[in-house]
Structures are given as C-alpha cells and as structure tokens.
Amino acid sequence: MKHKDPNNPETVSLLRFLPLLGALVLGRLITRVLTRFPKKQTHAGKWRPGISVVIPECCTPHLLGACLAATYRAADKISEPVEVIVVVNGTSLDKYAGCKDQFRNVKWLHNTKPLGFGGAVSMGVRSATFDWVYLLNSDMTLDADALQEVVKWRAAHVFAIATQIFFADSTRRREETGWTDFRITPGGVEAVDVRPEDSETVRGHLYAGGGSSLYRRQLLLLVMNRSDPYHPCYWEDVEWGVRAWRLGYEVLFCPRSRATHIHRATVVQLYEIAEIDRIFRRNALVCDLRNDLTHTEPRLLIQQVGTQVRQSQVGLCSVRFAMSVLCALCRDARAPQRPASLQYLRKKFYLRPIAEPTVRPRLLIVAPYAVCPPLHGGAKRITGLIQHLALEHEIIFLGDEDALYANDAVRDFKGPVAVHLVGGRPAERGEDSQNRISRIQVHSHSLLKCELDRIVACYRPNIVQLEHVELAGLIKAKRNGAPWFITLHDVLFDGSGDVVADRFERRLVNRFTGVITCTREDAELVNHPSTRVVPNGVEERSRVCGPSLGKHSILFVGPFRYPPNFMGIQEFLEKVYPKLVHAVPDVHLDILGGPGAPELASQMNCFDQTGVRVHGPITDVYAWLENCALTINPVYGVGGSSVKLIESIASGRLCISTQQGARGFADLNLPALIQVTTVDNFLELLQLFLRDEAARLQLEKPAAWIHCQLSWAKSARIQGDFYNHQLSQQTFYKGTHGHIAGDLQ
Structure with missing residues (x-):
C-alpha cells in the first residue's frame, strides 16, 4: 500500500471544511442583503504636516544601515518633520548597537517575539506621531526624491501612494515594480506587478505594497486586522488596498518616487524558499476567501483549499478561521463602494495634484465616447471646453470606452486633474442601435453608474456634467447636494418621430438642474426651465491654411x-x-x-x-x-x-x-x-x-x-457663467418650461 506524503496536495473530505463552506455561503447571503444599504461615504479630512517612516525589522542589521541612511537623505528633501521608527522583533536588540549609535534620532521599538510583518507594522503604526506613515522594508533603499514625490499626492480621498520599485540586480526580470493588479487563473487569484507605461504619470492600482508606500495612518489602522490572518507575511497589503477602494478611498502609484529592493533579502533569513512559496500560495487563497475577489462559488473555493499542502489545510479548516472569514465578508458588506469594480483601477490617470474645493470648485465631466485623442466632433467639443473650463475649475473626467483611449493622449489631456476610464458597456444589437430608449439604457450601464457614484462620493464635486443624451439614464433623484447638468450634443425629440422615445428622453432631461445645447434650434426643442446655448467653436489660435491654389x-x-x-x-x-x-x-x-x-x-x-x-x-x-x-x-x-x-x-x-x-x-x-x-x-x-x-x-x-x-474659450466662459448662476441659487430649477440664455450673438 502506498502511503500519502502529508506535505503533498491531497483530496480532502468535504466534512472537514463544512465550517468554512458554511461561512462562505452565509457570508455571501448576508453581503447580498447588506450591500443594498450602504454606509455613507466618509473622508479622512485634513492632516497635520509630518511623515512617520515605519521600518519592520528582523535579523537584517547589515541591511538596515543603508536603508536608514537613504531614508534620512530623502527626508532632507521635504520641508515637513520626519520621524523614523524601527520595529525590531524576533531577535535581540543588541545586534543593532552600531545602527543605534549611527542613527540617534531613530525611535526604536522592540519585541523578542517574532511578530510577523503585520504585527510589526501594527506596532509601529500605532506608535507613529504623524497622520501619514511611510512603510519601508529594511531591504529597501529610497532614492533622494522618493518622499518628496509621494507627499505631493496626499489628499482627503487618498488611502495610499506607492513608490516605484527597482531591483538592486538590474539583470533580473522586473517582476516587482510597485504598480499592482490581480488576475484570475484556474488555480485562483494572483497578485501581479505591472511594468509602468511611463516614468512620469501617477496612476491608480489595486494596492500599495507594504514595503515602500505612504499611507494615511487612521485609514491604515482601520483596514488592518488585529488577528493577523496572513501571519507571518504576504497578501495583507492586498487586502488593505481592496478594503480601501471599497470604503471609497483611492490607491495611487507614483513612478517618480523610486526605491531599490534586494529581493527577498529579509524573508530568506527566516524561512526556506519552499516554505515562503507555501505561505504565499496559502495567503493568496486566504485573501480571496476573506474579500471575495474572484466571486468564485464557495464549492469551488473549497476545492482550492483541498489542493493546498496539509500544513496549510490544517489552519484553513478550523472553526476559528471560518469565523474570521465570515466576519471579514460581513464587515465590508455595507462599505460605501462595495459594488465598485476593481477591474479598471489601472485605467486611472492622475495628471496633477488636486486642490481643495475651498480653493477651486470641482467639476466632474462624464462622457460615453472616447475623447483622447479627439477623433470626432463631440470629442473635440469636450476637450476644447475642458481646456478652458480648467482655468476656473478642478476637473475630474470619467470616460467610457477605455479600450479606445490612447495612453499618450490621456497623459497630454489638457485640463483635468484626474482621468478615470471604464469599459464594460453591453454590445448593442442591430435593431437597438437606432432605438433611442435602448441606446440610453445601454450607454448608462451599471459599471459606468457604479464608477460615477464612486467618484461623486470620493471627490464630492461641486458640479456634475454629463455629455450626450445617451447618459441621461445616469441621473439620480438624490444629487448629493450638487447641481447636475447635461449637454445634448443633438436634440432629436422634435415631435415628428418616435413619440414614446421623445417622452422618455424628456422625462430624464427634466430631472437635470440645467441643460446645455449647441444651437438655439435645439434649445427651443428642449423646453427646460434652465437652458443655455454653448456653441461649438475652434481654438482661438488655430492654424489657418494657405490658399487652396492648384488643389483638386x-x-x-x-x-x-x-x-x-x-x-x-x-x-x-x-x-x-x-x-x-x-x-x-x-x-x-x-x-x-x-x-x-x-x-x-x-x-x-x-x-x-x-x-x-x-x-x-x-x-x-x-x-x-x-x-x-x-x-x-x-x-x-x-x-x-x-x-x-x-x-x-x-x-x-x-x-x-x-x-x-x-x-x-x-x-x-x-x-x-x-x-x-x-x-x-x-x-x-x-x-x-x-x-x-x-x-x-x-x-x-x-x-x-x-x-x-467662435472660440472654445468664449464658449467655456458661457458654460462657466451658467454653472456659477446655478450655484448661486438656493434651490435648483426643475420643470418643463423656461427661458433660453447665452444665445450666439
């Protein structure tokens, strides 16, 4: 008879995993109910100047000296106070006598027990003085500008900003960059680092790696787990990022902030390579079980648990672990942005730091068609107006058709502080492509609606502007206190065609605070209480061709x-x-x-x-x-x-x-x-x-x-005046009859 190796994957009786299976099924049911009653979005608010650098350390004093020296060089580049906290755990503090003599300003914390990554970070973060904490592994060395670059991007709606990572061994394949995502494979979920598309543009991503990233301290404490289900290390920072996005905060990647990493130099001091791989694989599954990343059926997740080695299975089949999974699933069921998709996080471009709304009003503009590069008239109108509206507003742009955007064109988009792109619009069937009701329903799709809700809650815009009647279906009865406008690039409800579609469009359009049209003819058809004509135009300094002599x-x-x-x-x-x-x-x-x-x-x-x-x-x-x-x-x-x-x-x-x-x-x-x-x-x-x-x-x-x-600058002034007029009103207009203003002179 052949005896099974206890360290090899084996098929396990389903009875052993009944507690976990029950937790998954019950957790999904509770989540499905509670998601309908989301909590109100909160903001972390203002912060005090200063950065706390927290370095969890175990058994690598030979690396810590270089790490600290680079950290202080980077700290000298910022005008705010910086404190450095080293959390030594699982080893004697005597090993660090040389570092303590060389870096006398360091705050040293010590625990003789090995706390693991999460435990050491928790100890350091709780003792930090300042509102922003930079987590740094001891096998990382920061470039001189690393802290200076990330602190620019702090904001009330930002959870974390990650630094770009380079290997000390430049011949290695760049499997770790700091720009993160996840992918679903037949074996489960995989966290991946993606090579940055350029070295300048700040982008969104799934999570900020816990070895070289800046975090908002109070939010980090909120998303961390006291029980440390990922002990000793790996994947806890993935959960932090997922929870932050669902709570309505953003995670950024700043490629201009750079750090150099000696890959796995710390963890190999404590574990064999095979054990490291086992922990990593187990914790990937733990993250999926706790956060429902892949939306895999509970039965299939249990099968994945059964493929883990015996040592991992023992912990995963316990009642205690099942209860922690149930609590994790229920914990964020009412998170403000729980339905938001994590699929398009890397399709977010942050073009410059955003000003506070008390400095400049925030304007959210939403478009159903790709506008970068501007290949059609609607795109030229939108980009032309945005460029000039940005002189008075902080513009956040949300666009559908992510696959049609050229990254270079988005990076050169003049005006917005941030560009958020999504996809997922259902395909239009042939008979529906000309049906106006169907077009609105298709273009105002659920993924775009969820992202619009997220951005409105996250950025709290003073004005929301939708482009094209196809997006009229996104209007909400509750406007979060901000006026909502829609630009009708063309108006088709003239009474001579589809009366049902006319009535449908009018009912939606009348729910907006104000309506913008391109022509007086369209404005007369709209018949809304607050309508403004903002004509199409050209750039004021656009080029003029030479004579067409000899052309055919x-x-x-x-x-x-x-x-x-x-x-x-x-x-x-x-x-x-x-x-x-x-x-x-x-x-x-x-x-x-x-x-x-x-x-x-x-x-x-x-x-x-x-x-x-x-x-x-x-x-x-x-x-x-x-x-x-x-x-x-x-x-x-x-x-x-x-x-x-x-x-x-x-x-x-x-x-x-x-x-x-x-x-x-x-x-x-x-x-x-x-x-x-x-x-x-x-x-x-x-x-x-x-x-x-x-x-x-x-x-x-x-x-x-x-x-x-006939310039975009003049048209933008007309549109800006329309916004200001509505913002000055104590109540917003609603109805079916009214005036037409801003006519072309």
Missing part, C-alpha cells in the same frame, strides 16, 4: 459610427460623385471615417470609385485641410451643430453643406459656408468651385472675427 481634392470628415455621416457620404457617392468625376476628371475625395472605416467601406460598391480614398482614425485634421480644395458636409437628420464645418471655415477652406448640416452657423453670414437643400445640389457647386479657383479663393479666406467669436 475634396475632403469629408465624418466618423462612420455616427449614422448621418455614413448615410450622407453614401448618398453623395451614389448620386453626385460619378457625375463629378466625369466633369472634373482630376478630382479625388478623401474620407476621414474614423475607426473601422476602411474595412466597412471595402464591403460597399459606392466607395470603390476612382479617386475615393477612405482613411481610419486621424488625429490632426489640419494637414488634410491644407491639402484639399474644399470640404463637404452632406448630412441629414442631425441635431446640434457640426464641428468639422466650423473647423473647415476657420482654417480657410470653403465648405458646401446641406442646410441641416449647417445648423447653428446658418445665420452667421459666413462667406465660406455654401448651403444647399439636397445632396443633388452639390454637383453644380462643386464643378464651379473646382474649376473656378478665383471664385473659391475669394470666399475661403476666414473673417478675422471667427477665431475670437
């Missing part, structure tokens, strides 16, 4: 994802372009159709014509305007106003547009704007202006007043 190219700018663009250019290609090529043989047409446009066009015959070229995403339209003779805007069934139209005219290019496509600019007497009633009328005008350069050149030069009167 037509330019159409219109992302295909917007149906009027796609249908309009198809009609032009079918009705006008074949005749135009016959009359003007050297003409060609460039179509900037946005993401996926070349692939979509390749499936349709109308795009397969001489001189027609379809291009994907383009970030700099100016180069295309410079090389064209004129632009076209053959669209119908649109609301709002066309950014591409005013961009063309302000850049010095003639634009031929349908009357519907010219909404918002039709009455401004712009010589370079030629309006027609139907797409068929384009042919005669295109023949004229492509053949008669003198006529075209005479009209295309932009008037001097355009860049000033």
Whole structure:
C-alpha cells in the first residue's frame, strides 16, 4: 500500500471544511442583503504636516544601515518633520548597537517575539506621531526624491501612494515594480506587478505594497486586522488596498518616487524558499476567501483549499478561521463602494495634484465616447471646453470606452486633474442601435453608474456634467447636494418621430438642474426651465491654411459610427460623385471615417470609385485641410451643430453643406459656408468651385472675427457663467418650461 506524503496536495473530505463552506455561503447571503444599504461615504479630512517612516525589522542589521541612511537623505528633501521608527522583533536588540549609535534620532521599538510583518507594522503604526506613515522594508533603499514625490499626492480621498520599485540586480526580470493588479487563473487569484507605461504619470492600482508606500495612518489602522490572518507575511497589503477602494478611498502609484529592493533579502533569513512559496500560495487563497475577489462559488473555493499542502489545510479548516472569514465578508458588506469594480483601477490617470474645493470648485465631466485623442466632433467639443473650463475649475473626467483611449493622449489631456476610464458597456444589437430608449439604457450601464457614484462620493464635486443624451439614464433623484447638468450634443425629440422615445428622453432631461445645447434650434426643442446655448467653436489660435491654389481634392470628415455621416457620404457617392468625376476628371475625395472605416467601406460598391480614398482614425485634421480644395458636409437628420464645418471655415477652406448640416452657423453670414437643400445640389457647386479657383479663393479666406467669436474659450466662459448662476441659487430649477440664455450673438 502506498502511503500519502502529508506535505503533498491531497483530496480532502468535504466534512472537514463544512465550517468554512458554511461561512462562505452565509457570508455571501448576508453581503447580498447588506450591500443594498450602504454606509455613507466618509473622508479622512485634513492632516497635520509630518511623515512617520515605519521600518519592520528582523535579523537584517547589515541591511538596515543603508536603508536608514537613504531614508534620512530623502527626508532632507521635504520641508515637513520626519520621524523614523524601527520595529525590531524576533531577535535581540543588541545586534543593532552600531545602527543605534549611527542613527540617534531613530525611535526604536522592540519585541523578542517574532511578530510577523503585520504585527510589526501594527506596532509601529500605532506608535507613529504623524497622520501619514511611510512603510519601508529594511531591504529597501529610497532614492533622494522618493518622499518628496509621494507627499505631493496626499489628499482627503487618498488611502495610499506607492513608490516605484527597482531591483538592486538590474539583470533580473522586473517582476516587482510597485504598480499592482490581480488576475484570475484556474488555480485562483494572483497578485501581479505591472511594468509602468511611463516614468512620469501617477496612476491608480489595486494596492500599495507594504514595503515602500505612504499611507494615511487612521485609514491604515482601520483596514488592518488585529488577528493577523496572513501571519507571518504576504497578501495583507492586498487586502488593505481592496478594503480601501471599497470604503471609497483611492490607491495611487507614483513612478517618480523610486526605491531599490534586494529581493527577498529579509524573508530568506527566516524561512526556506519552499516554505515562503507555501505561505504565499496559502495567503493568496486566504485573501480571496476573506474579500471575495474572484466571486468564485464557495464549492469551488473549497476545492482550492483541498489542493493546498496539509500544513496549510490544517489552519484553513478550523472553526476559528471560518469565523474570521465570515466576519471579514460581513464587515465590508455595507462599505460605501462595495459594488465598485476593481477591474479598471489601472485605467486611472492622475495628471496633477488636486486642490481643495475651498480653493477651486470641482467639476466632474462624464462622457460615453472616447475623447483622447479627439477623433470626432463631440470629442473635440469636450476637450476644447475642458481646456478652458480648467482655468476656473478642478476637473475630474470619467470616460467610457477605455479600450479606445490612447495612453499618450490621456497623459497630454489638457485640463483635468484626474482621468478615470471604464469599459464594460453591453454590445448593442442591430435593431437597438437606432432605438433611442435602448441606446440610453445601454450607454448608462451599471459599471459606468457604479464608477460615477464612486467618484461623486470620493471627490464630492461641486458640479456634475454629463455629455450626450445617451447618459441621461445616469441621473439620480438624490444629487448629493450638487447641481447636475447635461449637454445634448443633438436634440432629436422634435415631435415628428418616435413619440414614446421623445417622452422618455424628456422625462430624464427634466430631472437635470440645467441643460446645455449647441444651437438655439435645439434649445427651443428642449423646453427646460434652465437652458443655455454653448456653441461649438475652434481654438482661438488655430492654424489657418494657405490658399487652396492648384488643389483638386475634396475632403469629408465624418466618423462612420455616427449614422448621418455614413448615410450622407453614401448618398453623395451614389448620386453626385460619378457625375463629378466625369466633369472634373482630376478630382479625388478623401474620407476621414474614423475607426473601422476602411474595412466597412471595402464591403460597399459606392466607395470603390476612382479617386475615393477612405482613411481610419486621424488625429490632426489640419494637414488634410491644407491639402484639399474644399470640404463637404452632406448630412441629414442631425441635431446640434457640426464641428468639422466650423473647423473647415476657420482654417480657410470653403465648405458646401446641406442646410441641416449647417445648423447653428446658418445665420452667421459666413462667406465660406455654401448651403444647399439636397445632396443633388452639390454637383453644380462643386464643378464651379473646382474649376473656378478665383471664385473659391475669394470666399475661403476666414473673417478675422471667427477665431475670437467662435472660440472654445468664449464658449467655456458661457458654460462657466451658467454653472456659477446655478450655484448661486438656493434651490435648483426643475420643470418643463423656461427661458433660453447665452444665445450666439
């Protein structure tokens, strides 16, 4: 008979784990009920100047000296007082006589018993003087600027800021960077360190490593466990981070703060490598059991417990451990942000430290479509206004479609102090893509709603601004004391179409404090008690093209994802372009159709014509305007106003547009704007202006007043005044009738 090795994984009777299974099932049920009654979000408030550096130490006096020397060099770079606390445990204090003589300002704590990482940290943090505590392992050495960089990012809503980690052995693979996340594997949950995408931008992440991070002391004490379920080490800092996010606080990673690590130099003094791996693997499962990271069924979690070695199983099947799991699951069931997703934490960009709301009002802007880089008119409007609104507001930006954002473009986003991105929007079915009710329900999805709730509670904005009617479903009856605004980029409820959809949209829009439209025509349709026209525009110092002398190219700018663009250019290609090529043989047409446009066009015959070229995403339209003779805007069934139209005219290019496509600019007497009633009328005008350069050149030069009167800066002032007017009111407007203000002069 073969005897089983007690140190190898084995299948265990389910009866041994009934206490743990019962704790998991009961804990999940209680959590499901209590999550419906979340506690109110709290803030840690102001803090006193000063940093307490806490160093848990056991058996590595040969490393501690270098650690302390580097710490004091970093402390000299900040103007606040710094205290250094060393917690020696599990060894004699006599071993540190040399360090004590060299560093006389250090506060030494001692316990002859081995406390483990959590116990030593708890002892040091509880004796710390200051409100912010930097936890530092003795096998870490800080760069001179390490503390100076992390202290910049302290805020009332921040739990911790992590330092970037480099190995002392530069030839090693960077498996530890300080920028953290987790992934779910068939064997359970894994904590991972990700290589930073750049060396400057502060980002969000799952947890701040306990070996080189700055923490808010009172919050750290709140999330730490007195029972130390992770003894002796590993994964306790993961739980701290998870709990902090669920309590409504943020965890940051600051790559400009740097530390060098001698990997596992401390722990190998106490344990064999095999034992270290066993502890790490066990504690990964402990973290999942206590915090429901992977949402794995209790039965499957018990199976994972059964794959642990016998030594780990003994502790995990005890009644005491089962009770600790039940308490952990119930403890945060009513956490303010318990439903918030941990999936997109690394999609948070912190572009500059945020000012207190008493200094500058906080403005939260939410957009359903990607805006960085700005590849469509709505994105150009949003980014253009944000850049100028940021002169008076601290702007927090929340965006959907995380996968469409270019990291470089987000880092260069002018205006916001923070950018938070999410995904997870349900796919639209074909028949629902044009159904206005379905579009609102799809775009106002649960992940975006949860993140909006989290940011509102976390940052406490003075103003909430939603972009596009698709997000109207995010409006809440309880507005947390702040006025909520919505910008309707185009208004479709004119009474001539879907009456049910009109009624649905109006009911949602009327719940907002104020409504912003792009044109007076749209404002008249809204019929809301507080409506403001904030027109589309251009940059005040935008470039002007040279004369179009010798050019024969037509330019159409219109992302295909917007149906009027796609249908309009198809009609032009079918009705006008074949005749135009016959009359003007050297003409060609460039179509900037946005993401996926070349692939979509390749499936349709109308795009397969001489001189027609379809291009994907383009970030700099100016180069295309410079090389064209004129632009076209053959669209119908649109609301709002066309950014591409005013961009063309302000850049010095003639634009031929349908009357519907010219909404918002039709009455401004712009010589370079030629309006027609139907797409068929384009042919005669295109023949004229492509053949008669003198006529075209005479009209295309932009008037001097355009860049000033139709600038984003002016539009931002109108929008800012609208905010200020509403903030000055003791009660916010609600209703269905009212005035229209801020009309284009």
